[in-house]
Amino acid sequence: MPDAGTAAAATTAPVLYAVADGIARIRLNRPEAANGMNVELLRALHEAILAAHADPGVRVVVLSGEGRNFCAGGDVKTFAAKGEALPDYLREATAWLQLATAALIALKAPVITKIHGFAAGGGGFGLTCASDIVVAAESAKLFSGAVRVGMAPDGGTTVTLTQLVGLRRAMDILLTNPTLSATQAKELGIVSRVVPDAELDAAVDDLADELAAAAPRALSETKRLVWDGVGATVAAQLPDEARTVSELSGTADSREGLAAVIERRAPRFTGR
Structure with missing residues (x-):
């Protein structure tokens, strides 16, 4: 049994990772920042994905977020605090996001992403587009968000979103930055399934069990x-x-x- 210090470190880690019954669960764990992505979280996310890749017992991966949101994108407060040093910081952050996104797609196990609250930016929206199956709560909201803060989409979104919805719709979504409801995202092909909020956990667990039992x-x-x-x-x-x-x-x-x-x-x- 871990001591109190070990348990506290685990709960404050930016990404939580656990495996049981062939299902690896990767949870973004910065709820106080809407799971906003900084270098530390992105590095930890990449390490968790590699851990799943290295474990032959993992048959399916479930990606989710702690707190009220899946992921609201980049940590804008951290970004703003960097001032003129922001380009250097983002070079490191986007490098880790690139590695995490590529590793997610390269995983042998299928990835189920569970969306609640907001899924935005290269982190939330990008990882959603790079997942294999996406299950969203009815109240979930999705948007790109990059142009709103004077940046461009990342996390592979300029390719993955185009594959999901087509060039014209992708261009519209990325340039005009609409907030999509879960139902709208499903109709566009960004989300696989939409379920009532109260049924989200059970729906994802059932799907994960189903895939874990497959070949x-x-x-x-x-x-x-x-x-x-x-x-x-x-x-x-x-x-x-x-x-x-x-x-x-x-x-x-x-x-x-x-x-x-x-x-x-x-x-x-x-x-x-």
């Missing part, structure tokens, strides 16, 4: 193929799809899945 290599390869397909032609992607299907067909999980269909029972996947 992990099948999920991983499907995720990889979809992300690798961004910007690719169908002709370029077809050989990779065929090769992947052939390789997966030789796994124990594939044989188990086929047997379960024939025997009309639930499959028991082991990851082999």
